[in-house]
Amino acid sequence: MKTIQIDTNRTERIHEIIQQRQRFGSQIERSRANLEACKLALVNLKEHQSEFLARGVDATSASCLGEIKFEAINEIDNLLYFLEKLRYRCTRNTINMAVVGYARQGKSRLLQSLTGVSNRVIPDGAKGYCTGTLSKIVHQPGLPQAVAKVDFYSPHEFGKQVLTPYYETLGLGKKSITVEEFARTPPPRLPLDKKDSEIDKARYGHLRKNYYSNIGKYRHLLESSTIEITEEEIPQYVTQDSIDKNGNKIVNYLAVKQVEISCSFPHEDIGQISLLDLPGLGDTNLIETERLIKILSQEADFILFVRRPEANAVWREADLKLYQIARHALGDFFLSKCSFMILNRSKHGAEGGDNAYRCHKLQGSLKETPIRVAKCIVTDCSDSQEAFTEVLEPILDYLVENVESIEREYGLCCQKKIDQVCQSINVELDKASVALARYSDGDLLFEQLFEKFWRKLTNDLENLLMEFKENRYSLDSDLEKEVQNAIQQCRRDTGIPTSWDEISERRHIFGSYNNAYNELLHEIRTNFLGNFLSLDKAMQFRLQNCKYLVVKILKSHLGELIDSEEINFLKILANLLADNSSNLKQGLEKLYEFDVSHAGKIIRLLRENHVDKLKPDTNQFSLLLLPNEVENTSELNIEEQILNAVQKLHQEAVDKSEIALNKIMNEPSMDAYFMLEEFIDRILRAKGVQLEWRIFLRKESNQVWSEFREIEERIQQQKIWNALVERAKEVNGLLLK
Ligand SMILES: Nc1nc2c(ncn2[C@@H]2O[C@H](COP(=O)(O)OP(=O)(O)OP(=O)(O)O)[C@@H](O)[C@H]2O)c(=O)[nH]1
Ligand SMILES: [Mg+2]
Incomplete structure (x- = not known):
């Protein structure tokens, strides 16, 4: 392989750009580390917030805690992702340039001219090859021949990233589709509202004729891990138009996600430049464009839009559309500062003749379009010398001059995003610092x-x-029971002799009927009253x-x-x-x-109610013998008369007492x-x-209150919380410049 003499000045400039960028990369790394620390502090705080709320705190603290929002953690994640992309871009050892443009504009040809590698390593349309997939070309000194690593989509990635966007865009009735489903059933017909659109028909044709009809040919590759191929095999994986020895079309490119080609650049002084070749974009594969360009947002440092103006060419709607898609897909990439428009001048164009006039016409009118690039250059992409002097040199000059300002802008953009997050974190941390103020x-x-x-x-x-x-008027059931017991006891155990013989005996003992009667009344009365002694207690x-x-x-x-x-x-x-x-x-x-002592009351009640009649003074013996007092007693002997009389008196006392007691229930x-x-x-x-x-x-x-016993513990918890808030404030402060 021919090696062209090294231009040390160029090498130094590239080196300088890379070094300058790497210094910026270290700054990004510091911001990233600070953000990580801030995220950790917030995650800690959030966990404590959840623990507090789950454990149950007082209502005031709970409501204050509940008001602290931690959306900033997600914002930090987004920012970390953004910074990681930036850091990755800034710390690599190469400057990556990508070509973007419609099909057959000379993209691959330009890359050939820049690197000096052959048509076999970067196939161009000269042999009828159209680039079919994203390929990255990197310099590896001393390699006698190019080698390449081929990455394929996994079946899942293929379904999600390649097929589903077709089904979605063309309205083919499915929100998502798997490779199995796709292989089983052909895509349904285009819906009526899309039938008249030429673009949609072209897209549908690409899906059906290329992806569906050939599924049997490339499906096995989706299961394959990364493979290494030789220089001769490169066209079979990166181009759309290779054929095998039997003349059959090779469609491997459909399953390829990315190819990384390593080869020794003849122009060794640009060894630290890597190149990214993209398939030509067009209406058919516009669906894939955004996905492909998105990859560039991480991989590319500089983008070259390539356009080869045809006769009477003007800036078309399609050019604007492509630029817009790129700008959208590249997100935070400074497209206007990190891209050139290359107008490919072909002295012997297919349409015949030199298109120089058209190129300059378009160059002059670019500023009238919304397309914003750092420079617009007219050059012959097939001429290596021109590619160097007209494309590479201006890019390097531009970068040397602008790398700092570009980085400053990236830095400002980052800082702006960081400041926004910082501010929203501060608002939440202010809430957090007072959330548990009254907790202990x-x-x-x-x-x-x-x-x-x-x-x-x-x-x-x-x-x-x-x-x-x-219930104040209701009877006391306990008392009622006690009264009933006492009354029953009175009735059961009257203390009255059961036969008149006993009266006779008492007469002999006390010497007269009169005395015997009096004694009997004393006994019966005290026995009677004895049954009610426990009522006072029952009333309590x-x-x-x-x-x-x-x-x-x-x-x-x-x-x-x-x-x-x-x-x-x-x-x-x-x-x-x-x-x-x-x-x-x-x-x-x-x-x-x-x-309330009821003893007196009960005694009064009982004594008032005929218990008094059980006294000899109120019921004298002589009265018993009055004929009109004791009816039909003349036939009875005196003992029987006495018995009858005391039984009656006792009976009356019991009945009356019952009635009286019921009234105080x-x-x-x-x-x-x-x-x-x-x-x-x-x-x-x-x-x-x-x-x-x-x-x-x-x-x-x-x-x-148990809460008061916990107050010591609360003071400790509050201290921990405050320390976490302070830590979060401290690391959040580091983010602000
Ligand atoms: N005469 C001439 N022919 C060119 C020039 N640039 C590209 N070509 C030819 O135009 C055809 C397409 O060029 P490529 O480099 O393959 O175009 P591309 O943009 O990579 O095309 P896709 O890979 O299909 O997107 C090839 O035959 C090239 O040799 C040029 O500046 N002058
Ligand atoms: Mg190409």
Whole structure:
């Protein structure tokens, strides 16, 4: 292979450009590292935010935390992706130039001229070859022959990136298509609304005639990993028009994603330049254009639009369209600063003659179009010398002169994006720094908990009072049972002798019927009254029960303050209170001591109701013997008469007592109701009592509310949170210049 003498000046310039760019690459790397640190700090903060919210914090803190948004993490990811592309571009050791243009404009020919490599390494249309796929040509010194690495689409990539865009654009009824489906069923007919479009028909034809009809020929390659090929094989993978020895078309290019060709450039001084050859674009494969150009946004440093003006050529709609597609696909790439328009002058053009006039015409009128490139050059792409002097040299001069300003612009663009993210992060971090400000604030916590305590205690006690109010006239079933037991006991155990013989005996003992009768009445009366002694206690049941219910409510609101569940809870609580909590203390003590003694009342009731008649003074023996008092008794002996009389008196006393006792059966309910009402008034409604509660509970907060026991832990959590916020602020600050 012929090696052309090295132009050291050119080599140095290329080297200088690459070095300058690499310095910029280090800056980008620093920004990237800072962004990574910032992202990490935000991710940490976000995790803590989620933990806090999941664990459950007070409502104020929860709402403040909830307001902190972390969309900036996604923005940082986008920025990192952008910076990574930039860094990749800036730190590589080559300047990559790509050619973009419609088919048969001389792109491949220009690359041949620039590198000095043969038609076999970069096939051009001279032998009827059209470039079929993206190929990258890199210099590798000392290689006697070119070699190439071929990457194929995977079946998934092929379905998603190649076929699906056709189905979508042409409206073929499917949103996505897999290779299997495609191989099984031919693409459906073009929809009616597309039938008249020449472009759509051409695109459809490409899909059907090339991709579908040949699927059997290239499908196996989609399963293939990267292969290495020799120089002779290159056309079989990069061109659209190769044929095998039997004259059959080779369609490998359809499955190729990218080819990287390594060869030794005869012009060694441009060894640090790599070239990217793209298939000629046209209406048929315009669908693929955007995808191909997108690859350039990462791979190319400089783009050469190549156009070979035909006779009477003007800037066409198609030229603008291609430029727009490129600008869109290249995203942040500074197309206007990093591209030249090459107008290919062919002295012996196919259409005959020299197109120099047209070239200059187009060169002059380019500024009237929206196409913006750094320079527009007229050159003969098939002339190596011209390609050097008219294309390469101006590009290098331009880059030497502008690389700094281009980088500055890239830098400014990055910084602008970074500043925007920084600002939005700052807004969120400001929210974050105050989000937990009150989280470990005991006073605030107390107020919140006390408010809840007061509301619930009031509600529970009022509900209880309501219940007692509704039942204040109802009979006390416990008491009723006790009364019935006592009455039955009276009836069962009267204490009255069962036979008159016993009366006779008593007569002998006491010396007279009179004395025997009197003694008998004393015995019967005391026996009778003895049965009612337990009623006083029974009448206290209701009160006790009411006190228990109050204790239950108080206990449920006072946490771990008092262990007891008994009525002495009230006493213990009262003792814990300071002496100046007079209302509260009094209310509790009074409830604890509250006791309506019914003993006197019951005795009075019983004695008033004919028990008195069981006394000798009120029922003298002599009266028994009056004929009109005791009817039909004359036939009975005196003992029997006595027996009958005391039985009757006893019977009457029992019956009357029963009636009288039944009348006071609701009194315990009434007493309990008023007792409770009095208690509630004292501990909830009395003037200043809320303040008494407040002072007391503030002192006992730790015992009453678990939240207060956690406050130490909260202080620690708050410290961690603040440290994370500070860290995020610090790294965010580093992003700002
Ligand atoms: N006379 C002359 N012929 C040229 C010139 N540039 C390209 N050609 C010829 O034009 C035809 C197409 O050139 P290519 O370099 O293959 O064009 P391309 O833009 O790469 O085409 P695709 O790969 O199909 O996109 C070939 O036959 C070239 O030899 C030129 O400047 N002068
Ligand atoms: Mg080509």
